[in-house]
Amino acid sequence: MTRALQAGRRAAASGRTGSVVVFLHGYGADGADLLGLADPLAPHLPDTTFLAPDAPERCVNNPFGFQWFPIPWLDGSSEEEAEQGLMRAAADLDAYLDQVLADEGVPPSKLAVVGFSQGTMMALHVVPRRTQEIAGIVGFSGRLLHPELLMDEVESRPPVLLLHGDADEMVPPAFLPEAADALSEAGFTVLAQYMAGMGHGIAPEGLRLALYFLREQLGYDD
Numbered sequence: 636m637t638r639a640l641q642a643g644r645r646a647a648a649s650g651r652t653g654s655v656v657v658f659l660h661g662y663g664a665d666g667a668d669l670l671g672l673a674d675p676l677a678p679h680l681p682d683t684t685f686l687a688p689d690a691p692e693r694c695v696n697n698p699f700g701f702q703w704f705p706i707p708w709l710d711g712s713s714e715e716e717a718e719q720g721l722m723r724a725a726a727d728l729d730a731y732l733d734q735v736l737a738d739e740g741v742p743p744s745k746l747a748v749v750g751f752s753q754g755t756m757m758a759l760h761v762v763p764r765r766t767q768e769i770a771g772i773v774g775f776s777g778r779l780l781h782p783e784l785l786m787d788e789v790e791s792r793p794p795v796l797l798l799h800g801d802a803d804e805m806v807p808p809a810f811l812p813e814a815a816d817a818l819s820e821a822g823f824t825v826l827a828q829y830m831a832g833m834g835h836g837i838a839p840e841g842l843r844l845a846l847y848f849l850r851e852q853l854g855y856d857d
Contacts, residue, residue: 637730638723642666642688645673653682654745654770654853655735659728659754661776662706663697665689669751672842679846683853684739690753691727692720703728703757721760721780728761732769743767747849751775751837752806759795759814763823766790771852773845775837776803778810782817794824796848798841800833 643666647653656676658669666687673685690701695710704720705712712720736746746769750758755777762772768791775798779785795818799811808829815827826848830838850856 637727638691640688640691640727640731642686642731643670644687645670645677645685647682647684648677649681651682652684652739652741654680654684654747655739655741656680656683656685656747656749656849656853657732657735658685658687659703659748659750659757660687660690660701661752661754662702662709663694663700664751665701669749669754672749672837675842676846676849680849680853680855683849686735688731691724703753706753724757725761725764728757729765732761732765743769745770745853747771747773747852749773749775749845749849750777752777752835756780759818762793763789763791763821769793770854771795771848773848774798774814775841775845776800776806776835777814778806779814779817782813785817785821789821792821792823794848794852795826796845797825797827798838798844799827799829800835800838801829802832803835805835 660668666689670687690703694700694702703724705717748758755774759779771794773796815825818825
């Protein structure tokens with residue numbers, strides 16, 4: 636049985652939901668940590684409703700935040716526990732995205748997922764294994780888990796934008812080309828860019844590029 640994810644919601648500025656962006660937060664944070672990104676994005680995406688679920692587990696290292704799955708080098712968990720946590724969280728997120736489409740009344744082609752750090756890992760793991768292709772994935776400061784499995788397990792290939800600070804000390808910048816190469820080899824259209832001088836975070840320039848990508852993929856520039 637999957638766990639229901641609790642989410643914050645920012646309604647479309649126009650009052651009409653024509654598309655949805657789901658934010659997936661990083662390890663030790665919560666949905667509200669990313670829902671604030673709707674403030675600068677909403678004026679340019681007026682028909683888009685923004686959602687930001689909390690991950691399903693309280694974070695071992697930060698009881699005020701949440702985690703999608705344990706991270707051994709941070710919390711002392713085992714690799715087996717981390718893998719089991721990933722699989723369970725993937726099922727939770729997959730069910731949540733189904734519920735979002737039903738509740739908001741939009742087709743998969745009008746759904747985009749934006750992840751940060753561990754949220755990017757979840758997006759890149761779950762979304763390609765969904766049979767219905769969504770509008771796109773934006774991944775900040777993350778990585779592709781199990782890249783060697785992607786080719787055999789991929790079910791859909793939405794366009795992907797990957798952004799990563801070249802001074803990131805939490806998730807090494809080398810994971811950007813690793814993810815981009817594996818996704819490209821599996822048939823995805825991938826845009827990837829380093830943010831110069833940026834650590835583990837979301838740079839204004841990165842948010843600007845994400846906005847351009849989201850406008851295009853959600854049909855605002857048609």
